[in-house]
Amino acid sequence: MRVALFITCINDTLYPRTGQAVVALLERLGVDVDFPQGQSCCGQPQFNTGYRREAEPLARRYARVFQGYDYIIVPSGSCAAMVRDNYPRLGTEGVEGPVAATYELTEFLVDVLGVTDVGAYYPHTVTYHPTCHGLRMLGLGDRPRRLLESVEGLRLRELKGAEECCGFGGTFAVKNADVSAAMGADKARHIEETDAEAVCTVDNSCLMHIGGVLSRRGSAVRPVHLAEILASTEEAAQ
Template identity: 85%
Template sequence: MRVALFITCINDALYPRTGRAVVTLLERLGVEVGFPAAQSCCGQPQFNTGYHSEAAPLARRYADAFHGYDHVVVPSGSCAAMVRDNYPRIDEEATREAVAGTYELTEFLVDVLGVTDVGAYYPHTVTYHPTCHGLRMLGLGDRPRRLLQAVKGLRLVELEGAEECCGFGGTFAVKNPDVSAAMGADKARHIEETDAETVCTVDNSCLMHIGGTLSRRGSATRPVHIAEILAGTEEAPL
C-alpha cells in the first residue's frame, strides 16, 4: 500500500507540527509515508471565491503529484472535501484517481487501517469541535470521537452547540468579519464552559480562528489538532 501525505497550505506555512505528527502516527501504525515535493495548494481559496478557472490547474497538479499512490492522507477536512467534492466538477477525467484515493486523516485510520485505538496517550481534558467540511461534506460522523475516546488518559467532554460553525469559513471570515467574530465568540464561550484544557478539531484553519478568539479572551484552553493528540504516547508525549 503506497500512502502519501498532503500537508496543505496552512499546515505547511503555519502548523508544520501537525504534518510531523501525522507521519509519526502513521509510521507507528506500520505505514510508510511518501511526500511528493510537487504538491501545492489544492485550489480551495480560488474555487470558493468563484475563480474556478484559476483552481483548475491546481486540481490537475494535485492529481499529477499524487499519481501512483493508493491513498492520500490529508490532515484537513476542508482540503479533503475540496478534492472529493469539487475536483469532479473541475475536471472529472483528470482527477478521478486522486479523488478516489484521498482521505481525511480520521477516515483513513478508521476506514482504511481499521483502527480506533492507535496507542495514544494524552492526559488532559479535551472537547471536540466538528468542523463544517468534515461534518457536512465528508460525513466524518463519530470517527474523530471514537479515536479520541480510545486515547489513554484523555477525558472527552461534550461541547454545547458543537455542530455550529466557528465562523472561520476561509474567505467568509475576510468578507464578513463582524459576523465571523460573533460566531467565533459564541464558539469560544461554549468551549470555556466545558473547562477543557484542550479543544481539538480535524482542521487547523478552524483552530486558528478558534484559538485566536480564545487567546483574545484570555482563555487557558489550548487549540490542538487531533493528529497531535493521536501521535503522542507515554514514551514519547507530544
C-alpha cells in the same frame, strides 16, 4: 500499499507539527508515508471565492503529483472535501484516481486501517469541535470521537452547540468579519464552559480562528489538532 501525505497550505506554512504528527502516527502503525515535493495548494480559496478557472491548474497539479498512490492522507477536512467534492465539478481530466484515493486522516485510520485505538496517551481534558467540511461534506460522523475516546488518559468533554460553525469559513471570515467574529465568540464561550484544557478539531484552519478568539479572550484553553493528540505517547510525555 503506496501512501502519500498531502500536508495542505495552512499546515505547511503555519502548523508543520501537524504534518510531523501524521507521519509519526502512521509510521507507528506500520504505514510508510511518502511526501511528494511537487504538491501545492488544492485550490480551495480560489474555488470558494468564485475563481473557478484559477483553481483548475491546481487540480491538475494535484492529480499529476499524486497519481499512482493508493491512499493520499489529508490532515484537513476542508482540503479533503475540496478534492473529493469539488474536483469532479471542475471537469478536469485525470483527477479521478487521486480523487478516489484521497482520505481525511480519521477516515483512513478507521475505515482503511480498521483501528480506533492507535496507542496514544494524552492525559488532558479535551473538547471536540466537528468542523463544517468534515461534518457536512465528508460525513466523518463519529470517527474522530471514537479515536479520541480510545486515547489513554484523555477525558472528553461535550461541547454545547458542537455542530455550529466556528465562523471561519476561509474567505467568509474576510468578507463577513463581524459575523465571523460573533460566531467565533459563541464557539469560544461554549468551549470555555466545558472547563477543557484543549479544544480539538481535524482542521487547523478552524483551530486558527478558534485559537485566535480564545487568545484575545485571555483563555487558557489551547487549540490542538487531532493528529497531534493521536501521535502522543506515554513515552514522549515522560
